[in-house]
Amino acid sequence: MFESAELGHKVDKATYDAEVPKLREALLDAQFDLAEKGKFPVIILIGGVDGAGRGETVNLLNEWMDPRFLQTHGMGDPSDEEMERPMMWRFWRALPPKGRVGVFMGSWYTWPILNRALGFTKAAELDQSLERAKRLEKMLTDEGALIIKFWLHLSKDKQEKRLKALEKNPKTRWRVTKRDWDHFKRYDKFLTIHESVIRHTSTAEAPWIVVEGEDARYRGLTVGKVILEAIRKRLDEADKKKTSVRAAPLLPPIDKLNILETLDLTQKLDKKKFEVALEKYQGKLSMLTRDPRFRQITVVTVFEGNDAAGKGGSIRRITGALEARLYQVVPIAAPTEEERAQPYLWRFWRHVPRKGRVTVFDRSWYGRVLVERVENFCSESDWMRAYGEINDFEAQLTRHNTVVVKFWLTISKEEQLRRFKAREKIGFKRFKITEEDWRNREKWDAYEQAIGDMVDRTSTEAAPWTLVEANDKNFARIKILKTLCQRIESAMKKLK
Amino acid sequence: MFESAELGHKVDKATYDAEVPKLREALLDAQFDLAEKGKFPVIILIGGVDGAGRGETVNLLNEWMDPRFLQTHGMGDPSDEEMERPMMWRFWRALPPKGRVGVFMGSWYTWPILNRALGFTKAAELDQSLERAKRLEKMLTDEGALIIKFWLHLSKDKQEKRLKALEKNPKTRWRVTKRDWDHFKRYDKFLTIHESVIRHTSTAEAPWIVVEGEDARYRGLTVGKVILEAIRKRLDEADKKKTSVRAAPLLPPIDKLNILETLDLTQKLDKKKFEVALEKYQGKLSMLTRDPRFRQITVVTVFEGNDAAGKGGSIRRITGALEARLYQVVPIAAPTEEERAQPYLWRFWRHVPRKGRVTVFDRSWYGRVLVERVENFCSESDWMRAYGEINDFEAQLTRHNTVVVKFWLTISKEEQLRRFKAREKIGFKRFKITEEDWRNREKWDAYEQAIGDMVDRTSTEAAPWTLVEANDKNFARIKILKTLCQRIESAMKKLK
Numbered sequence: 001m002f003e004s005a006e007l008g009h010k011v012d013k014a015t016y017d018a019e020v021p022k023l024r025e026a027l028l029d030a031q032f033d034l035a036e037k038g039k040f041p042v043i044i045l046i047g048g049v050d051g052a053g054r055g056e057t058v059n060l061l062n063e064w065m066d067p068r069f070l071q072t073h074g075m076g077d078p079s080d081e082e083m084e085r086p087m088m089w090r091f092w093r094a095l096p097p098k099g100r101v102g103v104f105m106g107s108w109y110t111w112p113i114l115n116r117a118l119g120f121t122k123a124a125e126l127d128q129s130l131e132r133a134k135r136l137e138k139m140l141t142d143e144g145a146l147i148i149k150f151w152l153h154l155s156k157d158k159q160e161k162r163l164k165a166l167e168k169n170p171k172t173r174w175r176v177t178k179r180d181w182d183h184f185k186r187y188d189k190f191l192t193i194h195e196s197v198i199r200h201t202s203t204a205e206a207p208w209i210v211v212e213g214e215d216a217r218y219r220g221l222t223v224g225k226v227i228l229e230a231i232r233k234r235l236d237e238a239d240k241k242k243t244s245v246r247a248a249p250l251l252p253p254i255d256k257l258n259i260l261e262t263l264d265l266t267q268k269l270d271k272k273k274f275e276v277a278l279e280k281y282q283g284k285l286s287m288l289t290r291d292p293r294f295r296q297i298t299v300v301t302v303f304e305g306n307d308a309a310g311k312g313g314s315i316r317r318i319t320g321a322l323e324a325r326l327y328q329v330v331p332i333a334a335p336t337e338e339e340r341a342q343p344y345l346w347r348f349w350r351h352v353p354r355k356g357r358v359t360v361f362d363r364s365w366y367g368r369v370l371v372e373r374v375e376n377f378c379s380e381s382d383w384m385r386a387y388g389e390i391n392d393f394e395a396q397l398t399r400h401n402t403v404v405v406k407f408w409l410t411i412s413k414e415e416q417l418r419r420f421k422a423r424e425k426i427g428f429k430r431f432k433i434t435e436e437d438w439r440n441r442e443k444w445d446a447y448e449q450a451i452g453d454m455v456d457r458t459s460t461e462a463a464p465w466t467l468v469e470a471n472d473k474n475f476a477r478i479k480i481l482k483t484l485c486q487r488i489e490s491a492m493k494k495l496k
Numbered sequence: 497m498f499e500s501a502e503l504g505h506k507v508d509k510a511t512y513d514a515e516v517p518k519l520r521e522a523l524l525d526a527q528f529d530l531a532e533k534g535k536f537p538v539i540i541l542i543g544g545v546d547g548a549g550r551g552e553t554v555n556l557l558n559e560w561m562d563p564r565f566l567q568t569h570g571m572g573d574p575s576d577e578e579m580e581r582p583m584m585w586r587f588w589r590a591l592p593p594k595g596r597v598g599v600f601m602g603s604w605y606t607w608p609i610l611n612r613a614l615g616f617t618k619a620a621e622l623d624q625s626l627e628r629a630k631r632l633e634k635m636l637t638d639e640g641a642l643i644i645k646f647w648l649h650l651s652k653d654k655q656e657k658r659l660k661a662l663e664k665n666p667k668t669r670w671r672v673t674k675r676d677w678d679h680f681k682r683y684d685k686f687l688t689i690h691e692s693v694i695r696h697t698s699t700a701e702a703p704w705i706v707v708e709g710e711d712a713r714y715r716g717l718t719v720g721k722v723i724l725e726a727i728r729k730r731l732d733e734a735d736k737k738k739t740s741v742r743a744a745p746l747l748p749p750i751d752k753l754n755i756l757e758t759l760d761l762t763q764k765l766d767k768k769k770f771e772v773a774l775e776k777y778q779g780k781l782s783m784l785t786r787d788p789r790f791r792q793i794t795v796v797t798v799f800e801g802n803d804a805a806g807k808g809g810s811i812r813r814i815t816g817a818l819e820a821r822l823y824q825v826v827p828i829a830a831p832t833e834e835e836r837a838q839p840y841l842w843r844f845w846r847h848v849p850r851k852g853r854v855t856v857f858d859r860s861w862y863g864r865v866l867v868e869r870v871e872n873f874c875s876e877s878d879w880m881r882a883y884g885e886i887n888d889f890e891a892q893l894t895r896h897n898t899v900v901v902k903f904w905l906t907i908s909k910e911e912q913l914r915r916f917k918a919r920e921k922i923g924f925k926r927f928k929i930t931e932e933d934w935r936n937r938e939k940w941d942a943y944e945q946a947i948g949d950m951v952d953r954t955s956t957e958a959a960p961w962t963l964v965e966a967n968d969k970n971f972a973r974i975k976i977l978k979t980l981c982q983r984i985e986s987a988m989k990k991l992k
Binding site: 055059061062063066067068069070071072073074076079080081103105174290292312314315319320323324325326327328329330331336337338360362 | 551557558559565567568569570572575577601670811812815819820821822823825826832833834856858895926
């Protein structure tokens with residue numbers, strides 16, 4: 001795996017001095033085109049062993065390239081705001097938007113490797129982390145990102161020599177820490193792990209580039225040229241369209257039997273029973289959020305449903321039971337300019353709450369496999385891969401003690417018509433039925449199929465869908481409150 | 497001051513039950529209009545004494561209004577990311593965008609009041625805080641925000657009764673803490689301070705509304721109606737234009753003597769001396785940022801200057817001396833959609849770095865009094881008030897151990913022409929001279945006057961402007977590096 005990176009690659013000073021000015025100009029020009037055309041972000045990971053020149057490489061890139069369109073992220077110890085969210089939150093908040101370059105020293109590989117080398121995790125756990133990293137990178141590249149992963153390598157002898165040399169020089173002594181020597185003692189153990197990481201995560205979308213780290217000139221020129229070529233190649237390709245789906249089509253609706261049609265929409269709750277139940281479950285929800293254990297979990301709820309199915313009213317029955325400072329309702333409308341410059345999950349990651357908080361999404365990331373699918377706002381391959389990406393996203397949340405509660409509110413086509421007509425008679429503008437609502441209604445069948453596929457593919461054990469029969473508002477609201485209480489209760493019981 | 501809020505206001509249940517549904521409908525409708533027209537944000541502060549119903553009021557607003565367009569901020573203890581920035585950073589990051597409502601429990605008044613009541617600060621310091629609060633609110637309202645400040649009051653007897661009642665009820669017992677009783681013991685002291693705060697900060701733009709807190713129905717109806725009326729009134733006004741400047745005009749350029757013309761642009765540094773000096777000051781800057789004391793300060797540098805004055809090259813000479821993960825270069829271009837929905841300083845606040853970091857602004861908030869003034873992108877009253885607002889902003893930074901270093905790079909009109917022509921000959925697109933550059937050049941005199949006013953009005957002791965003679969690039973780069981080193985050094989010396 002590291003054979004080519006132990007050959008003793010070297011570049012002499014004359015060659016270097018001749019090459020660098022051209023390379024710099026070309027890099028700046030590529031960066032300018034990238035910023036101007038702005039179609040994709042460039043994510044550069046700089047990994048490798050201590051002393052192999054990660055820091056110097058990052059500094060060199062900052063010197064060669066235009067620092068206005070490049071951001072470097074040190075990714076040292078996480079802040080408390082970061083600790084209260086899933087590990088990936090800090091990377092999502094640092095992702096470069098389209099047209100920019102983000103350089104990461106320390107990446108989603110850093111902690112899995114360290115934890116394994118120091119014996120905190122088992123081999124199987126490392127494998128799991130690597131699978132997750134691969135899926136993340138696949139998603140980013142599918143969303144258009146260019147990912148360039150460098151691994152700076154040194155053989156054991158060379159690493160020892162390098163650390164000693166750095167220690168000898170008073171100007172660089174500060175860079176060698178006790179931790180570096182501790183790691184050096186475990187060189188062989190690290191090597192095995194590094195090899196496994198590189199083997200498992202060198203994918204077609206985002207291969208590792210292993211670079212011999214000893215000679216600074218060779219290292220710098222190699223890294224610079226790889227980046228230049230990668231950006232140029234992608235810029236040339238950017239104009240070409242590609243929307244090939246190689247997958248088989250999803251389950252066709254042969255017999256029109258759909259999961260939604262198995263629901264009993266006649267279920268009702270009369271006003272008296274409703275009021276008793278409402279007090280009971282709102283009181284319970286209120287008490288649960290005041291339990292000291294609640295501070296160790298996070299709650300994310302998702303509301304999806306037919307137009308006029310009563311999402312707003314159901315949400316207010318939840319928020320009415322909560323301290324106002326504990327929750328946030330996030331209505332999902334069209335993405336903003338800053339959101340459009342990022343992968344589609346970015347605008348949801350930014351609202352992931354800290355511990356002890358509740359976030360209610362009024363519509364959500366499921367728009368990708370519902371409206372975007374039905375209305376052809378994205379390509380088939382985009383929404384096809386979204387099922388897996390969404391499951392990965394929710395799995396990250398649930399692994400971090402987040403209770404993910406997803407409600408689909410179903411009403412019958414007749415009930416919707418009744419509500420639309422009733423709303424048209426009301427004066428208040430906020431209930432206005434728009435042209436769009438009527439248009440959506442015409443696509444009822446297409447939506448039903450999309451909903452069925454969504455439930456089949458994203459109802460997981462950790463984050464199941466709750467289908468809510470919503471023809472009767474009282475029945476729906478109680479079912480929602482009750483489900484939410486149960487989920488929070490069971491999550492708190494599982495805490496150590 | 498509190499007379500009307502100790503009269504024993506009450507609303508009977510029948511009246512309340514009759515009024516509330518109408519009020520809720522009207523509030524929702526107003527909120528809908530606000531969201532749809534989207535011209536201004538609504539900032540609601542809920543202050544007052546313990547037990548006067550701040551929490552209930554906030555929850556009530558969340559129940560009555562549409563939680564999708566309303567955000568509540570608890571503003572408890574700051575997180576570590578917030579502690580590393582000026583106090584106001586956490587409020588800036590929580591400000592509602594245009595069209596939305598933000599409810600703040602705890603505000604920029606909370607800590608000044610507490611610190612004074614507990615004897616940590618003197619009366620004069622409280623006064624200073626209040627002046628700052630007033631200027632902040634003036635700026636926000638000038639930027640179009642609607643600020644509604646409620647103060648919920650209870651007389652001493654009533655507060656005691658209320659706290660005891662809350663304690664007696666098992667359902668509300670948790671809400672009364674030891675701190676509440678500690679504060680109660682200091683009721684008179686707090687009262688004096690509250691009175692002073694309300695008197696000093698009840699301005700024409702943002703008056704305090706003191707509401708008697710005892711009767712929940714009276715309190716709720718009053719708060720709801722004030723909010724409704726305020727939003728409605730502003731919505732009606734929103735269409736009317738108002739750009740009246742009542743101030744005298746600034747210093748006219750009678751004799752054409754301008755501060756920029758006092759600069760000796762013939763100053764030069766030959767290549768050899770430059771290279772020696774460059775190594776010296778880059779080395780020094782590098783050492784300074786590695787000093788342990790550097791972790792207690794923050795560095796914000798601003799680069800402004802004529803087109804083609806060499807800002808980019810100067811910035812690279814600074815970043816070249818820094819660890820890449822310690823700095824960020826923020827190029828200021830046209831604001832994004834999310835930025836346009838906020839006061840103009842918001843997009844700079846969001847980039848204020850934490851401790852031990854350097855942020856370089858390539859162009860900055862001074863655009864307001866330069867390009868926006870000269871090109872009439874904002875009204876005269878807007879840029880006239882910007883001088884004071886900018887000084888307030890920078891004062892907040894410097895009070896928080898931030899070194900604010902501002903460079904204006906000056907070249908002569910002839911030198912600019914020479915550089916423009918030279919650039920036109922270069923193939924690289926990034927150096928392209930645009931139509932806009934030529935147009936700016938035609939407004940040379942207007943810019944000169946704007947620059948003079950800017951320096952006169954915003955060069956403060958804590959955040960002075962450094963005018964850089966930039967006809968010779970070497971001279972300019974060394975002057976910049978040297979100044980930056982001096983400023984950092986002197987800031988570190990002042991640390992305790």
